[in-house]
Amino acid sequence: MYKYDHLDNTLVRERAAQFRGQVARRISGELSEDEFKPLRLRNGLYLQLHSYMLRVAIPYGLLSSSQMRALARIARRYDRGYGHFTTRQNIQFNWVSLENTAEILDDLAAVEMHAIQTSGNCIRNTTTDQFAGVAADEIEDPRPWAEIIRQWSTLHPEFSFLPRKFKIAINGAPNDRAAIAVHDIGLSMLRGPNGETGFTVWVGGGLGRTPMLAKPIRDFLPGADLLSYLEAILRVFNIEGRRDNLYKSRIKILVSALGIDRFRDLVEAEWAHIRDSALRLEGREIARIRARFALPPYDANVDSGPFAAKRFEDAAFARWSAANLFPHKQPGHAAVTVSLKPVGGIPGDMTADRMDALADLADEYSHGEIRVTHRQNLVLAHVRQDRLFDLWRALDSLELATPNLMRVTDIIACPGLDFCGLATARSIPVAQRLSARLAEIDERHDLGELTINISGCINSCAHHHVAHIGILGLEKAGAESYQVTLGGSSAKDASIGKIIGRGFGADEIVAAIETIIVTWLELRHDGERFLDSLRRVGQTPFRDALYGQDSRTE
């Protein structure tokens, strides 16, 4: 994986020292909160309901085992013994104090980590496919390109005060596992006519109160031109994007207002000026970064026999294997998803003890590497098939082997009103109750792929618009009210879910979701996914089941 060079190391250490001085000036009263707030946000430090929260960057979700152990130490020493993995493949510590933050940044810098640009109106952590580099269906490993974007966007002076935050995702396979359609910029890798690396560029996707799917702005962008083209898009956004209204300042609003063709014209005109500038990526530089993502040495002669035999002998192992393993490009290996969604648990939370234990397992089974997924799970990407059974038993003893990837209990939930200053309703308790109830139904009926995402406010941190079943928590007349959307997807068949009808109270929402699923089971074709049934029959049967047929005339 990528190793910091002298420049990277200097940058993160200087940044920690700089923030130490800023905190001291804030506490002494030299800086007001208005002056200090943009500085702390640039270092990932939010004030939430009960405490400060520090969001630590995990570039494209990639961690070494020693970095995971450092996160565990931080969780124990400065927090309450746990951390929370997020949909941006980052980690948040919910209970840190202002006074300790500079020390935490020092500890992070010591393991080549930081919290730079995890908040604020700048370019955020570039996310990617959690199976990057190992996926059997991959065109090319997107991580070197994500790293190139990281280096270009870190402390980019021109883009430090954008109209609004800016999120880029990059996917290296035909199957989209990075939700590129709902990003400010989505990059989808492909090969050009001569086998060269390129990207299809999408722009103007996003969620929040105005959900939109990204539109194609360029069918083929040569890899060498990646940074100049990104810079052209950002420059047009920086100049033309609205700054008068927080809710209309994302690039999706600009693209929608201008129309994609006019927006493209502006970008191409800008690009013509800078295409042949120093931003052009030389083959040698691309090769230098690529070399840092060399795959570990695999054993070419792994015997898959024991894996097959154990699946036959042990039903629980077979079930986990079917749900949580992903095909690997190296024969005899698998990418393993470590579920952070125990039935009835808090999505994405992990104790320091489990972080340490998983770091040990990463060393033993997966070349010391861990990935964070945008679904709030973890991945061990390089596991020999003949060792899967031993790994599964170890994960199971840590309660990290719930066999539920992309299933109904693999719920994405934001922190919601239990922690977040922006939230209008709680997310976590709803996720916990749903998980406990739906686990039973899944056990009986094998629901297959069915995603449920729960956001505690319209900012949509849990991406509820692109879940098969989305839940949005609002405050209505002083009480929590949960609005349900059906039919969203963030995959290759991306779509925005549609609201089914009036919202449900906190004591009604679990039963409402159960009604939707029971209704589906009655009309499901054999083996059909919920999303496919819904696309086949439409919303009416579900609306009738929830509100009665009389509601059709309302």
Add this chain to the structure above:
Amino acid sequence: MARMVITANRLRDGAVVWRSAAGNWSPNITTAAIHATGEQLTAGLAAALADEKSGRVIGVHEVEIETRGGQILPTRLRERVRADGPTVSFA
């Protein structure tokens, strides 16, 4: 006027605090001064904002409450969660 208490977060650690009649900031809502008139609230907020300016606390705001059995209960869920902590046990 609905009865109000005044709250903020402590600057150094972000902890939720409530302002007492004596002008202290405590993590315990039971110590909060209850303001029953507009004049009381205005005076309380002025003093609280002075504490914000001096850097003791941030995010000063008033919270509507009711009292039940001698307990102070914020009427909005958001403020009840601030007063009592998360409604879930974590990790």
